[in-house]
Amino acid sequence: MELYIKNMVCARCIKTVVAIFEAIGAKPGHVELGKIIVKEKLTDEQIIKVKELLVAEGFELLDDAKTKLVEEVKSLIVNLVHYGDLDSMKQNLSTWLVNRLHKDYNYLSNLFSSIENNTIEQFFILQKVEKIKEWLVYDELTLSEISLRLGYSSLSHLCNQFKRITGFTPSAFRRLKDHHRKPLDMVFQ
Numbered sequence: 001m002e003l004y005i006k007n008m009v010c011a012r013c014i015k016t017v018v019a020i021f022e023a024i025g026a027k028p029g030h031v032e033l034g035k036i037i038v039k040e041k042l043t044d045e046q047i048i049k050v051k052e053l054l055v056a057e058g059f060e061l062l063d064d065a066k067t068k069l070v071e072e073v074k075s076l077i078v079n080l081v082h083y084g085d086l087d088s089m090k091q092n093l094s095t096w097l098v099n100r101l102h103k104d105y106n107y108l109s110n111l112f113s114s115i116e117n118n119t120i121e122q123f124f125i126l127q128k129v130e131k132i133k134e135w136l137v138y139d140e141l142t143l144s145e146i147s148l149r150l151g152y153s154s155l156s157h158l159c160n161q162f163k164r165i166t167g168f169t170p171s172a173f174r175r176l177k178d179h180h181r182k183p184l185d186m187v188f189q
Contacts, residue, residue, distance in 0.1 A: 001038045004068040006060040008033045009078050013059070020053045034075035069101070070115045073108060074123065076100055081127040086151035093124055129165045132158070136174045143170055 005017060014031050021028045024046045027039040042050065051061050062068045076097065080086065089096065094105040097120070101108065112120045128150050135141050144155055152158040162170050 001041050003036050003038060004034060004062040004071055005036060005054060006034070006062055006067075006071050007058055008035075008075065010082075016057050017054070017059065020050060020057065023053065024049050026050075032075070033079055034071045066111055067115060069103070069108070070112050072101065073097060073112055073120060077120070077124050077127055081124070081131050081150070086128075087149050089151055093121065125161060126165065129162055132162055132170065133166075133173065136170055139174065146170075 008014065008017060010033075014033070017036055018028050018031055021036065021038060024042075026042060026046060029037040029039050031037070047061075054061055062071060077093075080089075080096070091099075094109075097108060098105050109120055112118075112123075116123065131150060132146055135146050141149070143158065147155045147158040150158070152161075159170055162168070162173070166173060168176070
């Protein structure tokens, strides 16, 4: 049984969701951001309890196919930006998504915009900005290294985009005491 869960954005989310399913006596199989495969069909009572427990932890069980698809797009982008390899990606985001989801990009784009009230591209940019913030806070990489790792065409492109979104240059942001970072599931809100 394949179930889709909204707001799963990190490894800790996966651990929490697995624990919830184990708490109701379900046997989770494969789990990834936004999706869990349960080895056995859940009873109606188990589904009600899972929904309650998920909501209590900030998640939501998805029932609608279109909403599931949008969550899958978001999960793919979060994985790509935060755990992937953007610097070696040889195709643009739209082609990359089409190859993974086997759906027309115009359909994905229109669906995403209608549900999220924002574009796929804007979500992608906001995720990249959050990753930049993370790397700036930890001060382990130079701006040039960050630019390369996130697939920017130039350092100036990164700096301009970062300033447009945050209001700060990367250097000014690095000097802040309060870094204004958002949890990944709150990037659009």
